[in-house]
Amino acid sequence: MRSRCDFRRGPTSGKLAKMRKGLAKRRVAMAVQPGAPIFELSVPCEVFGTNRSDIHDPWYEFEVCPTESATEVAAGFVANQNGSMDNLARADTVIILGCENIHAKPPAHLIDAIRSAYRRRARIVGICSGAFVLAHAGLLDHRRATTHWMHIDEFASRFPTVTLDPSVLYVEDAGVFTSAGTAAAIDLCLELVRQDLGAAAANEVARRMVMPPHRDGGQAQYLRWPMPPHPDHDLAEAMQWVQTNLDRPITVEDLTQRAHLSRRTLIRRFHDALGVTPQQWLLRQRLLLAQGLLETTPIPVQQVAERSGMGTAANLRHHFSQHVGVSPLAYRRTFGTPAAGHL
DNA sequence: GAAACACCCCGCCATC
DNA sequence: AAGATGGCGGGGTGTT
Numbered sequence: 001m002r003s004r005c006d007f008r009r010g011p012t013s014g015k016l017a018k019m020r021k022g023l024a025k026r027r028v029a030m031a032v033q034p035g036a037p038i039f040e041l042s043v044p045c046e047v048f049g050t051n052r053s054d055i056h057d058p059w060y061e062f063e064v065c066p067t068e069s070a071t072e073v074a075a076g077f078v079a080n081q082n083g084s085m086d087n088l089a090r091a092d093t094v095i096i097l098g099c100e101n102i103h104a105k106p107p108a109h110l111i112d113a114i115r116s117a118y119r120r121r122a123r124i125v126g127i128c129s130g131a132f133v134l135a136h137a138g139l140l141d142h143r144r145a146t147t148h149w150m151h152i153d154e155f156a157s158r159f160p161t162v163t164l165d166p167s168v169l170y171v172e173d174a175g176v177f178t179s180a181g182t183a184a185a186i187d188l189c190l191e192l193v194r195q196d197l198g199a200a201a202a203n204e205v206a207r208r209m210v211m212p213p214h215r216d217g218g219q220a221q222y223l224r225w226p227m228p229p230h231p232d233h234d235l236a237e238a239m240q241w242v243q244t245n246l247d248r249p250i251t252v253e254d255l256t257q258r259a260h261l262s263r264r265t266l267i268r269r270f271h272d273a274l275g276v277t278p279q280q281w282l283l284r285q286r287l288l289l290a291q292g293l294l295e296t297t298p299i300p301v302q303q304v305a306e307r308s309g310m311g312t313a314a315n316l317r318h319h320f321s322q323h324v325g326v327s328p329l330a331y332r333r334t335f336g337t338p339a340a341g342h343l
Numbered sequence: 344g345a346a347a348c349a350c351c352c353c354g355c356c357a358t359c
Numbered sequence: 360a361a362g363a364t365g366g367c368g369g370g371g372t373g374t375t
Contacts, residue, residue, distance in 0.1 A: 252351065262365045267352065279351060279373080315374060 025058040026196060029091035031110060032066045033133075035100020036073040040127050040185050044095050047189040047205060055204050056197045063087045067110050088113040093192065094122050098129035102151055106133045114139065118176070125177040125192070127185045134176060135159040143173035148181030168275070198335030199291040234259045235269050242282060246289050246309045252278050286310050287323055294332040301328045 028048040032041060049062035065085050072078050088094050094117045099106065114137045118124050126134040131147035132155065134140050140162040147155050152166045165171055170179035170188035179188035186209070194202035238258035242250060255278055256266050270278050290308035293299065299307075305316035313328075320328050 263351085264353085264365055264367095265363080268364085271353095277352060283373085311374075318374085 025061050026093065027061045027063070027087075027091045028093040028095065029063045029065050029087045030095040030097065031085070031088060031113070032064055032071050032073060032097055033099045033106070033110070034068060034071050034073070036071075036097040037128070037182070038073060038077060039182055040097055041073055043127070043185040043189055046209065047186070047193060048093075052205065052208075056201050063091070067107055085109060085113055088117055091117065092122055093125060095125045095127060096130035096133045097127055098148070099133060102129050102132050102154065106136050111137045121175065123175055123177065123192070125179075125188065127179050127188065128181050131155065131178040132158075134178065135162055139176050140173075140178070143176060144171050145173065145176070145178040146171050146180050147178060150181070198295050199288055200295045200335070200337070203288075203292070234261065235266075235273070239281075242285060246286055247307050248309060249311075250282060250309065255282075283319060283323075287319060290316060290320070290328070291324070291331065291335075294328055295335045296337055304328065 030044050048060040053059045065087050118139055128148045129151055131145050144163045144165055146165050146168050156164050169184040179185050190202045190206055238255050241258050256263050259266055286308045290304050293304045302313045305313045310316040
């Protein structure tokens, strides 16, 4: 079973350096076809299109690019374009939204624009049924991808050469990202910010978007994702307890006691809610905390390991390399803030 | 990087 | 009868 939130696919060190230092201002362009769903359209606008230069300066340059001159999207709204399709050719990240009719062939000029962007190594992102457009463009052949669960069968039968993974929220393969339905667009967009600007920046965006589960008064400093959308009370309480005790050794047995469940049932609940095992989730929380500490503090890697519950620096390095793709120090060099003694 | 040990996961089956 | 839960054990994974 693959992780629903496929955090194993972290960027390589080369990618990190390039992402951080290669461009003064990142350009994101979103292609909008007629009938594009409002929610999915709004997510990239909210994440990339809102000026958040107080989090990271410069913030993204974001453009909406309707595929037609006056593109009417869902619910009767008309995309008030600030960019034309030409802008796709200049973007570092090209986002393709879902289309009204997944059975229709996408317009040729859109396919051409996507292929062209891919050839010049732009990051290509298909949100929800946008995966159909990417598949039409041939970008998903023999690659892992996902789409809305309602379209899985249709997608699989029409694009048999794509390795479809219906269990993940989003997936990346060779610079091509696809996300599952609707709300998964948020997860994917935040992941893109995380790759570009680091975990602290992505978590701050998430916090401002009031992402669950931290709706209570004591907002956590770092977003501990993934969390289940609707965990039952005992499970949520156990997970909350983990969040505030990451510096200490925690076993699955501790979780079973806090959740008042057997080990077997706990694993089942995690699997149903998140698609990951308790241990995988715990490790993810520790790594996210470690990432935040590396970004925002100057403390030695050994202390980062201790505070994040990773135990030893060697263990932290091991998992960092495996899941984030770079060493802790390389990560700090790339994403460290002035508070961490960098930049 | 390898090895040893501890811990974890999941298919299977029984029980509630 | 169907679904949820829990125990077992072999194989897998994490930690040192």
